[in-house]
Amino acid sequence: MARLDYSTQWIDEEDVAGVVEVLKSPYLTQGKKVEEFEKALCAYTGAKYAITFNSATSALFGAYTVCGICEADEIITTPISFVATSNMFVALGANPIWCDVKLDGNIDEKQIQKLITPKTKAIVVVDFGGKPVAMEQIEAIAKQHNLLLIDDASHALGSSIDGKKIGSFGDMSIFSFHAIKPITTSEGGAVMTNNEEYAKQLRLIRSHGMVKKELWNSDMVSLGHNFRMTEVAASLGVTQMKKLDSFIQIRNEIAFYYEERFKNEKLFLTQKIASNQISSRHLYPIILNPELQCKKEDIFKELQASGLGVQVHYKPIYQNSFYKNKFGEVSLFVANDFYRSEISLPCHQQMSLEDAKFVADTFLQIIQKYNYRGCSF
Numbered sequence: 001m002a003r004l005d006y007s008t009q010w011i012d013e014e015d016v017a018g019v020v021e022v023l024k025s026p027y028l029t030q031g032k033k034v035e036e037f038e039k040a041l042c043a044y045t046g047a048k049y050a051i052t053f054n055s056a057t058s059a060l061f062g063a064y065t066v067c068g069i070c071e072a073d074e075i076i077t078t079p080i081s082f083v084a085t086s087n088m089f090v091a092l093g094a095n096p097i098w099c100d101v102k103l104d105g106n107i108d109e110k111q112i113q114k115l116i117t118p119k120t121k122a123i124v125v126v127d128f129g130g131k132p133v134a135m136e137q138i139e140a141i142a143k144q145h146n147l148l149l150i151d152d153a154s155h156a157l158g159s160s161i162d163g164k165k166i167g168s169f170g171d172m173s174i175f176s177f178h179a180i181k182p183i184t185t186s187e188g189g190a191v192m193t194n195n196e197e198y199a200k201q202l203r204l205i206r207s208h209g210m211v212k213k214e215l216w217n218s219d220m221v222s223l224g225h226n227f228r229m230t231e232v233a234a235s236l237g238v239t240q241m242k243k244l245d246s247f248i249q250i251r252n253e254i255a256f257y258y259e260e261r262f263k264n265e266k267l268f269l270t271q272k273i274a275s276n277q278i279s280s281r282h283l284y285p286i287i288l289n290p291e292l293q294c295k296k297e298d299i300f301k302e303l304q305a306s307g308l309g310v311q312v313h314y315k316p317i318y319q320n321s322f323y324k325n326k327f328g329e330v331s332l333f334v335a336n337d338f339y340r341s342e343i344s345l346p347c348h349q350q351m352s353l354e355d356a357k358f359v360a361d362t363f364l365q366i367i368q369k370y371n372y373r374g375c376s377f
């Protein structure tokens, strides 16, 4: 049922041919494809340096490490994300300070300031579903308080604000190339930065902290890992980058179609993208009205039974038992509400407008049935 999953990859003959070529070449890893992919990422986003990793999770770990996040630092971040966003700084001993979100799923920039303490080290944001966060305001807060700004842009390769691409804001940005992200290398990630020192440290941490000397001699200068992207994966990155804009165009056409179909609906909200922004439309989230929240399980089941590969993004990270056990109970009003209300509809580059029509028809038909069976308060 990949066709109507909430997201899926697009692999064509060009991708396959590239991979086959690498497989027949002498270098399966540590060759020239990684460099070529990194150059393409820089050219596309306008960031000075791209350092690829074998996943966004390891890229996040690298980014958090090289900017000096450590024990007892406080990191202001969003709970509406995949767990890796916070897991990787928790792995370094830092503490999450959860900031509530807005109904578009993005961190509420107006609530950041009051969470800042002398221990605050960084603000970590996520462009939810591909919609850019309020970068201008958040960059100003980070600058004013001398905080690092890191963008987990795993959803947002191809998104932009006033023509400036996501990946070029803040101190570092992280992309994911997991199978269902805006482009894929099967598994993979990258850190984008303009900071030369970070770039140097990131290259070290992804490959054992070793530098080549002369002949057989090398020196391990810092503690590193093996977080390298393979040549096979990087080849996919190179050929997928060529198609990125067409993917984004198709996802936006589907999203615009949904907007048209849903514009008079009173039973749910959709995520609005401002006219000066482009979203990668990695997700197409809809937010049920409160009176339908108690029916979400039934609605979800019915949607799936009708062939729609819907999903929910995300359970607030603080509601996971690891976080509850380690940091105690947290409850943020909008984030909790968002989780009770959100459903991601299928929106990806393998879909036709006919598919989108089927999704919209099916969704509207199912949701109407629950209109008069709402929850009581």
Ligand SMILES: *Cc1c(COP(=O)(O)O)cnc(C)c1O
Residues within 6 Å of the ligand: 055, 056, 057, 058, 081, 082, 084, 085, 126, 152, 154, 155, 176, 177, 178, 187, 188, 189
């Ligand atoms: C997918 C995702 C990750 C993890 O990416 P991987 O490449 O699978 O490690 C991290 N953060 C967010 C917001 C994601 O959506």
